[in-house]
Amino acid sequence: MDKTRRNILAGSAALVAAGLGLRAAAEERVIKVVARKFVFLPGEIELKVGEPVVLEFTAPEVVMGFNLPDYKLRTDIIPGQVSRVRFTPDRKGTFPFLCDIFCGDGHEGMSGKIVVT
Amino acid sequence: MSIDRRDFLKLAALGGGAVFASSLPGCASMGYGGQEDFYFVQLSDTHWGFNGPVVNPDPRGTLPKAIAAVNALPVQPDFIMFTGDLTHTTDDPAERRKRMREFREVAATLNVRNVHYMPGEHDASLDRGEAFREFWGDTHYAFDHKGVHFIVVDNVSDPAARIGDEQLAWLAADLAKQPKEARIVVFTHRPLFDLAPAWDWATRDGDKAIEMLMPYPNVTVFYGHIHQENHHMTGHIAHHAAKGLMFPLPAPMSQPKRDPIKWDAEHPYRGLGFREVEAEEKKPYEINEMPLVKA
Numbered sequence: 001m002d003k004t005r006r007n008i009l010a011g012s013a014a015l016v017a018a019g020l021g022l023r024a025a026a027e028e029r030v031i032k033v034v035a036r037k038f039v040f041l042p043g044e045i046e047l048k049v050g051e052p053v054v055l056e057f058t059a060p061e062v063v064m065g066f067n068l069p070d071y072k073l074r075t076d077i078i079p080g081q082v083s084r085v086r087f088t089p090d091r092k093g094t095f096p097f098l099c100d101i102f103c104g105d106g107h108e109g110m111s112g113k114i115v116v117t
Numbered sequence: 118m119s120i121d122r123r124d125f126l127k128l129a130a131l132g133g134g135a136v137f138a139s140s141l142p143g144c145a146s147m148g149y150g151g152q153e154d155f156y157f158v159q160l161s162d163t164h165w166g167f168n169g170p171v172v173n174p175d176p177r178g179t180l181p182k183a184i185a186a187v188n189a190l191p192v193q194p195d196f197i198m199f200t201g202d203l204t205h206t207t208d209d210p211a212e213r214r215k216r217m218r219e220f221r222e223v224a225a226t227l228n229v230r231n232v233h234y235m236p237g238e239h240d241a242s243l244d245r246g247e248a249f250r251e252f253w254g255d256t257h258y259a260f261d262h263k264g265v266h267f268i269v270v271d272n273v274s275d276p277a278a279r280i281g282d283e284q285l286a287w288l289a290a291d292l293a294k295q296p297k298e299a300r301i302v303v304f305t306h307r308p309l310f311d312l313a314p315a316w317d318w319a320t321r322d323g324d325k326a327i328e329m330l331m332p333y334p335n336v337t338v339f340y341g342h343i344h345q346e347n348h349h350m351t352g353h354i355a356h357h358a359a360k361g362l363m364f365p366l367p368a369p370m371s372q373p374k375r376d377p378i379k380w381d382a383e384h385p386y387r388g389l390g391f392r393e394v395e396a397e398e399k400k401p402y403e404i405n406e407m408p409l410v411k412a
Contacts (some may be wrong), residue, residue: 065277102277105208113313
């Protein structure tokens with residue numbers, strides 16, 4: 001196999017892999033969540049069992065935390081960065097989440113819920 | 118404990134002053150000698166600077182009321198421990214210091230001069246304990262009193278509710294100096310165990326501290342944060358949460374949100390109080406929960 005043909009094949013394979021990757025990523029529903037003093041927006045997130053999702057968090061003000069204890073998932077949310085949490089709900093129910101980094105007077109009320117049907 | 122104090126307690130109980138007096142599990146055998154009997158008082162979650170008339174229309178009167186109650190105890194405690202949230206949080210560093218200054222002035226009216234302080238997240242999480250240290254020094258420390266080793270663990274200066282590796286190393290070094298039979302009391306603000314993670318009633322690396330304490334058979338933890346009594350065992354270690362002195366909070370996970378319980382005009386100050394802890398050699402600690410206002 002000459003070098004040119006090898007490069008073309010390698011390139012095609014890479015494109016296929018990239019395409020598969022894109023298709024895999026496309027299967028995940030992306031949900032953007034803003035964490036600001038002292039609310040998550042949206043505060044209620046509806047998901048389906050078996051549906052893979054990516055929660056994309058931003059915090060425009062101060063460092064916040066996202067903690068979903070029932071799924072043992074958490075992340076820091078740092079201003080200027082996007083924090084991502086990937087997961088696939090495996091059971092129905094209502095699961096509370098909260099900010100677990102103290103962020104001021106109102107922190108205690110900063111929570112929300114994920115409703116899985 | 119002197120016979121006088123026992124008599125006074127009996128009288129207080131008869132008069133309705135002591136609502137709960139019980140030997141609690143977790144420290145049934147005290148083999149470490151050299152201890153004199155004594156008692157101390159735990160005050161917690163005073164939240165000086167809080168403003169919310171729906172849950173407490175007397176925010177500047179509640180702490181003085183508690184101090185008057187402590188000053189009126191027939192036998193004064195050996196020392197007093199404030200387990201955090203001395204002040205209510207604010208984003209303004211100058212206002213934070215003003216609240217701390219005012220709190221310090223009010224606390225100075227205690228007759229007992231031996232008073233220990235530690236921060237809660239409201240005091241320390243927004244500036245990593247900087248203002249607290251200006252007023253009261255280190256946020257974690259240890260001291261000994263009449264044969265009991267007291268360890269103050271800071272699980273609030275990190276806003277993410279971690280003790281942190283550096284402090285854990287300090288804790289390990291402090292414990293290494295204690296004999297296995299030592300009577301050890303740990304003060305924290307947050308619970309060291311996962312009481313209610315969904316309400317942030319936990320310490321992210323609290324399990325590491327508990328693991329370090331486990332080899333010691335005589336360990337008891339007193340903490341605040343949750344504004345209510347709570348008693349829990351992790352193995353042989355008892356954890357006792359104290360009532361607060363600004364507003365009560367609901368029982369863990371008893372409702373969707375941990376909103377403060379509203380003021381009950383029929384029963385003002387209900388749910389607020391402090392506790393006495395009796396330490397007698399070779400006996401379990403005796404805890405007397407004292408309501409701010411008698412029922």
